[in-house]
Amino acid sequence: DGGITQSPKYLFRKEGQNVTLSCEQNLNHDAMYWYRQDPGQGLRLIYYSQIVNDFQKGDIAEGYSVSREKKESFPLTVTSAQKNPTAFYLCASSIGQGPGQPQHFGDGTRLSIL
């Protein structure tokens, strides 16, 4: 089945530690996205990538980093510079970026601070 796989489902971070969230898709989509969701809020865009080896900052990129070395993979690193990382992180993909491209989401990763 085609889809988006995020791992792990739950992740705990210690103070001063970097952690990496995995996102893999086998939909052959060009565009991939990372969102952060906090309780009672909508999804906020962290980073997005339209094509391999290229990515752009979203609205809340500070304290995060990404890479796009393969079309299928778009990992997100939450660095120690992100002072409030506890949230639900969602990865998504679409065929391309432009009006009219529905996004397909993974099941998400819940990150908490120890």
Place this chain on the structure above:
Amino acid sequence: GQQVMQIPQYQHVQEGEDFTTYCNSSTTLSNIQWYKQRPGGHPVFLIQLVKSGEVKKQKRLTFQFGEAKKNSSLHITATQTTDVGTYFCAVGGKLIFGQGTELSVKP
């Protein structure tokens, strides 16, 4: 940047009652998408509207795009417990999401 306001934030209804959520923008939109997120789940694409005044139906769900393409609504007729979740509108190329309307349905 582009923003979209969604109201209400919460809606509690008795099963069988109708439900409506609204999405408003200060700028003209090229298109608008609607998503549903079940509790503990991830957003799932429902529909996209692109034409001024467009109305689309999916069973008990009716989606409308305003004539000026600055607002949209999602209406659910005779809600069921399976409708529980948060409904989001989203606009733009890389998608800016509204804050969502959380719907709870009392059996």
